[in-house]
Amino acid sequence: MKLSLRHPHSWNLSPKQAVELQRRLAVHVREQVLARPPRTVAGVDVSIRDGLAHVAIVVLSIPDLVIVDSVLRRADVPFPYVPGLLSFRELPVVIPALESFSSLPDVIVTDGHGLAHPRRFGLACHLGVQLDCPTFGVAKKRYVGRHDEPGPKKGCTTPLLDERTHERLGTVVRTRDHVQPVFVSVGHRITLMEAECLTLSFARGYRIPEPTRQAHLLSRRS
Numbered sequence: 243m244k245l246s247l248r249h250p251h252s253w254n255l256s257p258k259q260a261v262e263l264q265r266r267l268a269v270h271v272r273e274q275v276l277a278r279p280p281r282t283v284a285g286v287d288v289s290i291r292d293g294l295a296h297v298a299i300v301v302l303s304i305p306d307l308v309i310v311d312s313v314l315r316r317a318d319v320p321f322p323y324v325p326g327l328l329s330f331r332e333l334p335v336v337i338p339a340l341e342s343f344s345s346l347p348d349v350i351v352t353d354g355h356g357l358a359h360p361r362r363f364g365l366a367c368h369l370g371v372q373l374d375c376p377t378f379g380v381a382k383k384r385y386v387g388r389h390d391e392p393g394p395k396k397g398c399t400t401p402l403l404d405e406r407t408h409e410r411l412g413t414v415v416r417t418r419d420h421v422q423p424v425f426v427s428v429g430h431r432i433t434l435m436e437a438e439c440l441t442l443s444f445a446r447g448y449r450i451p452e453p454t455r456q457a458h459l460l461s462r463r464s
Contacts, residue, residue, distance in 0.1 A: 243341050247372045253334045257324045261361070264327075268363040270371045273428050276436055280304050280348035280376070283444070284340075285453025286369075287353050288332045289461045295319050295332070297339045298461035300453060301347050305443065307452045313342040314460055326361070326385075328354050329368035336369065349376040349432065349440065353454045355385055356429035358402055358412040370430025377429030378437035379412075380451055384425050389414045392423055397442055402427070413438050417445035424449065 249267055284301045294316045301311040315338070321331040340346065356366035356379040364385075370377030388405045392398040396419050402412040412427030415438060426441050428434050444451035450458070
């Protein structure tokens with residue numbers, strides 16, 4: 243499958259140019275109800291080891307979360323580590339890996355933020371806008387905003403808010419009893435409520451939702 247990017251651009255950018263591009267592309271992010279219930283979900287994970295990017299994408303069926311497809315690739319690291327610019331480090335290797343599939347899954351989950359980002363354009367937003375597909379982010383750590391601690395049981399949530407404007411950036415979700423929560427935010431073409439519900443439905447006894455957990459396990463095998 244050859245993917246066509248909706249807003250093609252060079253990946254060979256300076257950090258300053260990358261920040262400017264994020265600001266320009268952020269206006270294209272849309273939060274909207276899914277057109278239909280998703281039947282497949284892909285989890286994306288990129289780990290950097292030995293100077294290489296190890297890219298793993300695992301596609302699971304919904305609701306049973308059976309693995310139906312996967313891809314594992316290694317590639318040169320295309321961009322230095324700069325806080326807030328994760329998409330420029332990962333997407334140049336993630337997008338070619340997605341082309342291994344015959345079609346895109348109904349929704350993609352990234353191990354990173356979406357709107358919960360200083361410029362409201364995290365990894366999940368960049369991927370979703372470029373592919374024009376539903377995406378959301380489930381991150382292990384907060385990057386921006388403030389929140390109260392959610393209740394201790396699985397399913398407890400609390401809003402993630404901008405510290406200055408009090409804008410809702412995402413939701414802090416407890417995916418397992420008495421473990422650290424995760425940070426869920428919209429990427430593109432999905433609502434925050436849908437992203438929350440899917441995150442909890444993908445939580446099967448672990449802190450990390452099954453799509454990105456399986457992708458992480460696969461990435462460590464390379």
